[in-house]
Amino acid sequence: MATYTVWVTTGQGLAASTCSAISITLVGAHGESPKHRLDHEGKDFAPGAVDEYQVPSAQCLGPIVLIRLHKEPYSFFPSDSWLCNCIQVTSPEGDTYCFPCYQWIEGYRTVELREGAAKTAAEDAQHPLLLQHRQEELKARQEAYRWKVYNPQWPRCLDVASVDELDSNNKYSLTKTTIFMLVSLVPRELELKLKGFSLCTGSWEKLEDIQKIFWCNKNPTSEYVSEHWQEDSFFGYQFLNGVNPVVIRKCTVLPENFPVTEGMVAGSLGEGTTLRDELKKGNIFLTDYKILEGIPTIQLNGEQQYLAAPLCLLHLTPGGQVVPLAIQLSQHPGPDSPIFLPRDPEWDWTLAKIWVRLANFHVHEVNTHLLEAHFLCEVYCMATLRQLPMCHPVYKLLIPHTRYTLHINTLARTNLIQPGGVFDKVRGDSCPLVRNVSYEALCLPDDLEARGVSSLPNYFYRDDGMRIWTAVESFVSGIIGLYYQSDATIKKDSELQAWVTEIFTEGFMGRKSSGVPFTLQTRAELIKFLTMIVYCSSARHAAVNSGQYDFAAWMPNTPATLRAPAPTTKGTATLRSILDTLPAVNATCALLSLLAVVSYEPGDLRPLGYYPEEHFTETEPKRLIAAFQAHLVEISKEIQQRNK
Template identity: 35%
Template sequence: MTASCQEFEVTVHTSPGPTCGTFNGLWLSLIGSQGETPPISVTAGHHLLPGSVSFKIGPLGQLILVRLRLEAQAGFPDVNWHCSRVEVRRPAGGSGPQVFLCDRWLRPADGDVELCSGQLCLMADEREEKLKLHRLKQLQHQQQLIRWRLFVSGAPQCADLSSMLQLGPNLINPPTLSPVRNPAEAHWKEDWFFGYQCLNGCNPLLIRQIRLLPPNLAVTSDMLRPFLPKRSSLEDELKKGTIYLLDYEILDGLPANLINGKQAYLSAPLCLLHLNQQEQLVPIAIQLQHTPGPQNPVFMPSDPGSDWLLAKIWVHCMDFQCHQLISHYLRTHMMAELCCVATLRHLPDQHPLHQLLMPHVRTSLQINLQARASLLAANGVFDQVKPHLEPQHKLLPAPHSACRFSLVLVWFWFPQAVGSGLMTVPSLLSRASARLCYRSLCVPDDLSDRGVDKLPHSFYAQDARRVWDALHR
């Protein structure tokens, strides 16, 4: 719909997409430095579609805010509306429109929603008193909705939410699944692929270059000489920087899971790797516990094939514990939620950092709430002892059955294959949080500190650095 008037022409844009429109009624007010219009019906008996509505008003002074309010219509379903923006133009002035960005879902329960225009700025740089008040009101509202809660003592706090409904539509992301090819099937037993996974697999954050051997790793230069270049020694390779270490000391002494009434076990491996002359990173020694002794031998590539393979499998299993609960949940999910809650509570929409951060962290509340209610809850997935796979398999749609089947396997068989259970989670998260530092979250510093930034086949390091550099240009 299009119309014109002497004072203002207002165009309300609905975002593209089959579900972005609504049957609800829309009321709109313009707020200026000298006054505001009464609420004006935009829909007026028809559904909300992109268009414009015009009206005459008294003096407003400088246009500052646009206020929107949805109202449910009798006889029509109450459907959320995704507003792209509102444009306000003075036809007589001949200048371009003043744009009030929205780009979010609105619903009747939200009440009055006010949109700003103009450049993003800090609170200290804001000159208009009404905009300052708008920011303060927004933060007060967000702080009432989003509160802090202690999930695990010693770990980052999380949002105090008990239901997905509390998130609202703008902090929820519809799930998407895509099939992933798995090259491990053909090479998983080979030493070079073990090292490749340490650099480029699901958890490339643990491996580090060393110049001194850990004192509790019971290896000598003579033991490892067969796996090093001719006329070289362990001491020479340490000096050259070709020796790397995986150290799972953080798992030492933690209680293990009870699976189907049987005790599971955790180890704290030390795995030594060597960058060979073919530029392959290969394991050369594995000790499964941190305390050396007769019951804690060092496994090497010269051991019987099944023994060496089983030692590597143990390392991978312990790497999985650290990946899922530290690299993945703590460093990714919990840190993203920490930033999301802090942003919502302390940075209004017009703050530059709010606009920069929220597209990346807005859905962390949804997925973390789901995790605490299922994976990490008492009697939840981590705490289950009986798998329920077959009924879920029957419900899988054919086009994505392979991908969804793998998801169901992980979800419902997780406690059947994981050595860490609910008893492990608090201690492990607390330990890992105490060791987390800001420098380890900065990609160039982390890669350099671990000595993997210049490894020829460290594709994670190369790609992560490219992404980091693009963000810092």
């Protein structure tokens, strides 16, 4: 008779415990134990508890490779869910085996868990039982996580109609759900309704009137924006360090459809230089919103809404500021598409900048934020769940970065961007903007080089982003080096190849022009791809999400829609005409509500590198995680010191 000591760790939270009967079967290299009930007097499996049990076996089982957890009915108690964190088993010989779980076990069923050491399929080649376990796990996941087409222009997504269909492993925690609903939505909506603004369909009478809904939720950044939004230096600054810092690019040759002349900009460039000289020096930059051309709009409050596809030329001044030099509000130059300049009348120039900010809002929300930081990350999450078993090293590396992805994206599809949703109340047609997203744009070093902004001063998104990219890359490189000894091991990993192919097919529509790999041939390719996924799922999303309310709460700085066509002549804009062009009062309220929802981070926040679930159980990956965390702490200190 052999006796094994088993420790069962239950997750935290009021609902984590279970009243079901829990039994265990130990499966070793030399046999398996009989099913054994885990039961003490009193309450077992309380939230956060570590319960110890003795499990008998008629024989020594050898190395423990699998365990089976059996969750079954107990007495009159109804079916429930149990958050099982991990199981630890110590053999009579003193060997200890760890079995990560970190999942909700819903209803009555048997869950098989394998020992926690990360293994590729090749390493299991001589173990039919383990290979079978991998295959059965993936088959079950592929049945549970099915693809569907939400919109032919979007990446594929999870096939559910609402968050109610998600399993508990992909839903918000009770804490996050409660705070999200009570803190993020109810007070702001109620406050606006009580003031009567959300029922007003007319124009703002004065800019100062916007303060009446702005003041109650302002913060130091949003207050600064309200005071400086008309300044050219702040307008340019936002292309570097606002919420869409990925559209500005160096301009060495003026586009043919943007005929800016030397005479137009001579007064703005200063003495002793010319536009030609500044182009040669690399001091001219461009934002081009051609992607918006032809996008349909709808009516709000019975009024047609308008959009434009502007071009904006910017200049890096000797003092290190980026300021606008010229703005054209369409892609087609001509008498009806004048080029607006800083020397134009104040309200003409202000209105031109407002149109650029409108265009920037749409490209940011739909492409930079929704597509690249949400829906593509859902593809990475889905492919990881469908193609990589829990024991796969890449699964263990990525799974912490997929937390809540399926929940928040399902909410977006059902509450924000569907016809009639919150986004439609702000501006209309939801999102036909997905065109030609590229691998280059998602990989920060490549993107900075392609846009020619590697040496642009005061570009803190670049500086901080590169610090974080480098830290992630170093961590990923260490993990991959542990489990893949050569490029050949990458090529032969069929699960890994199926994973990257699914991302290419379902996320990037099989477009080879995207530059996204559809196979992985080398460790370097895998490291770069994984670094991109981790960076885009964490730091990049934070950069394009968290400041949305700060920069757009003062609506004139970032309108979501405009109620008059783009001007075709100069000299016609007045403050009154701008107020009649800006969103109506109720549309402004809707924008504030939207921004409060999408940029607020309620509860359950986990900083990058914080991994409370120990999916990696071996010593060396734990050391790499600790080094990664220490690296991130140093980066945070540097940023905080700089920000002072």
